Amino acid sequence: MSDVPSIRIADIHKSFGPLEVLRGVSFDVHRGAVVSVIGASGSGKSTLLRCVNHLEPPDSGEIYIDGEPLGSRVDARGQRKPRSLAEINAMRRELGVVFQQFNLWPHMTVLGNVIEAPIRVRKLPRKEAIAYGEECLRRVKLIDKAGEYPARLSGGQQQRAAIARALAMRPKAMLFDEATSSLDPELKDEVLGVMRELAADGTTMIVVTHEMSFAREVSDRVIFLHEGRIEEEGPPADIFGAPKSERLRQFLSKYRK
Amino acid sequence: MSDALKQSLDLSMFWEYRAILLQGLIFNALVFLCAASVALSVGLGAALMRINRFWPMRWIGTLHVEVFRNAPDYIMLVWVHFVLPLLIGMLIRRRVEFHPFVSAVIALGFVYSGYFAEAFRAGIQAIPQGNLDAGRAFGMSERLILWRITLPQVVRRMLPEALNLFISMFKATTIVSLIAVPDLMYNVSMVIAQEMRPLPLYTGAALTYFLIIFLLSVGVRHFSERWRRKILA
Numbered sequence: 001m002s003d004v005p006s007i008r009i010a011d012i013h014k015s016f017g018p019l020e021v022l023r024g025v026s027f028d029v030h031r032g033a034v035v036s037v038i039g040a041s042g043s044g045k046s047t048l049l050r051c052v053n054h055l056e057p058p059d060s061g062e063i064y065i066d067g068e069p070l071g072s073r074v075d076a077r078g079q080r081k082p083r084s085l086a087e088i089n090a091m092r093r094e095l096g097v098v099f100q101q102f103n104l105w106p107h108m109t110v111l112g113n114v115i116e117a118p119i120r121v122r123k124l125p126r127k128e129a130i131a132y133g134e135e136c137l138r139r140v141k142l143i144d145k146a147g148e149y150p151a152r153l154s155g156g157q158q159q160r161a162a163i164a165r166a167l168a169m170r171p172k173a174m175l176f177d178e179a180t181s182s183l184d185p186e187l188k189d190e191v192l193g194v195m196r197e198l199a200a201d202g203t204t205m206i207v208v209t210h211e212m213s214f215a216r217e218v219s220d221r222v223i224f225l226h227e228g229r230i231e232e233e234g235p236p237a238d239i240f241g242a243p244k245s246e247r248l249r250q251f252l253s254k255y256r257k
Numbered sequence: 258m259s260d261a262l263k264q265s266l267d268l269s270m271f272w273e274y275r276a277i278l279l280q281g282l283i284f285n286a287l288v289f290l291c292a293a294s295v296a297l298s299v300g301l302g303a304a305l306m307r308i309n310r311f312w313p314m315r316w317i318g319t320l321h322v323e324v325f326r327n328a329p330d331y332i333m334l335v336w337v338h339f340v341l342p343l344l345i346g347m348l349i350r351r352r353v354e355f356h357p358f359v360s361a362v363i364a365l366g367f368v369y370s371g372y373f374a375e376a377f378r379a380g381i382q383a384i385p386q387g388n389l390d391a392g393r394a395f396g397m398s399e400r401l402i403l404w405r406i407t408l409p410q411v412v413r414r415m416l417p418e419a420l421n422l423f424i425s426m427f428k429a430t431t432i433v434s435l436i437a438v439p440d441l442m443y444n445v446s447m448v449i450a451q452e453m454r455p456l457p458l459y460t461g462a463a464l465t466y467f468l469i470i471f472l473l474s475v476g477v478r479h480f481s482e483r484w485r486r487k488i489l490a
Contacts, residue, residue: 053394089393089396090396092393092395105388105391105406106410116405121395121396121397169395
């Protein structure tokens with residue numbers, strides 16, 4: 001069992017109209033691993049992450065969660081059939097997502113945001129959901145803001161609340177979609193700090209990011225996307241220390257002063 | 258001061274008939290509450306159709322809004338009360354008659370459902386896509402997203418407009434006296450027929466409506482603003 005990857009991304013293609021955003025992306029994420037996806041704007045990073053949990057259904061290819069295909073299933077006669085939205089819903093809840101724009105629900109308190117999906121989707125008793133929700137808020141050091149509405153929090157606090165909301169679903173893996181890109185520099189660190197702790201605790205993570213130091217220090221593997229394809233991948237020491245492709249060298253040089 | 262004016266400002270007669278007039282007012286409130294429920298639920302349905310993925314649904318929703326928003330409530334009321342029963346009767350080959358109260362609720366409910374549909378639609382479309390993405394990402398069904406994420410925000414956003422619509426709607430309930438719903442205005446005309454002194458009674462009715470609508474809307478606005486502020490920072 002141990003070599004079944006937590007998430008397998010197999011030959012994902014995605015186009016928007018005539019624009020081919022992903023042209024066959026494949027990689028595995030093993031349990032407890034942190035995979036960072038880097039690349040220029042428009043390289044397909046965010047679309048890839050949205051395909052992983054079918055917020056954007058891929059045109060072709062498949063996502064496997066613990067070996068189970070997300071977009072299709074094999075029926076009794078051995079035929080592959082697309083899954084219904086309800087089935088996809090049941091599977092995508094295994095992936096916690098943190099968005100660039102936080103996307104907290106403004107009409108609920110921080111704790112309300114955190115316990116909503118566990119209660120409504122996981123059908124957890126309210127008491128239990130609150131207890132675990134508070135534990136998640138403690139993990140992101142936001143327990144003192146549990147009763148506040150999102151509008152009264154700073155960007156960094158909102159993003160930490162969003163991380164707690166994702167953790168509260170006890171996901172098998174966490175997906176971070178440029179989680180710090182819309183934050184001021186001084187607020188980035190508090191969010192990156194939480195992400196480092198999650199990684200250290202053995203959380204399986206796919207991190208789409210522009211934070212090269214985070215990718216370098218925290219990831220087990222780094223994937224460099226270019227125009228919808230994996231241009232280069234490997235351990236951070238190789239990617240950042242000895243980039244092979246010219247494009248990766250050019251990309252990285254923009255981040256060095 | 259002329260005698261006529263003095264007479265019309267003397268509200269003692271209005272007070273004398275307070276019991277029967279109050280009964281009428283209760284009818285106004287009942288028509289209002291029932292028609293408001295119709296307007297809200299039919300309006301929400303029409304709004305959901307207008308933003309549906311399938312064009313025939315969108316088309317029906319748009320038709321609904323255009324027809325009812327552009328129909329004067331008085332004409333709608335008369336049509337629903339006198340013509341609609343004939344049409345239904347023809348279809349089911351039985352004589353049909355609507356109780357005036359039912360006609361009033363249907364007519365006002367549908368006219369205002371056109372306005373509410375537009376308010377709902379604008380509110381729903383103003384919800385950021387990311388809010389819905391977050392719901393979907395956590396495995397919430399579209400139905401759950403509608404009830405737990407979209408509508409609670411829509412209701413807060415559309416409150417000021419909804420309040421105005423409710424006020425017009427309450428005012429519009431006065432026309433139901435035309436088809437003999439025994440509301441305040443209907444009872445006022447009954448008393449006038451008996452006492453032959455219309456001026457003080459009309460003044461009394463005008464003041465009564467003004468006070469009720471004014472006090473209610475101030476109260477509701479105060480309460481709803483505090484509730485809205487919390488989420489709109």
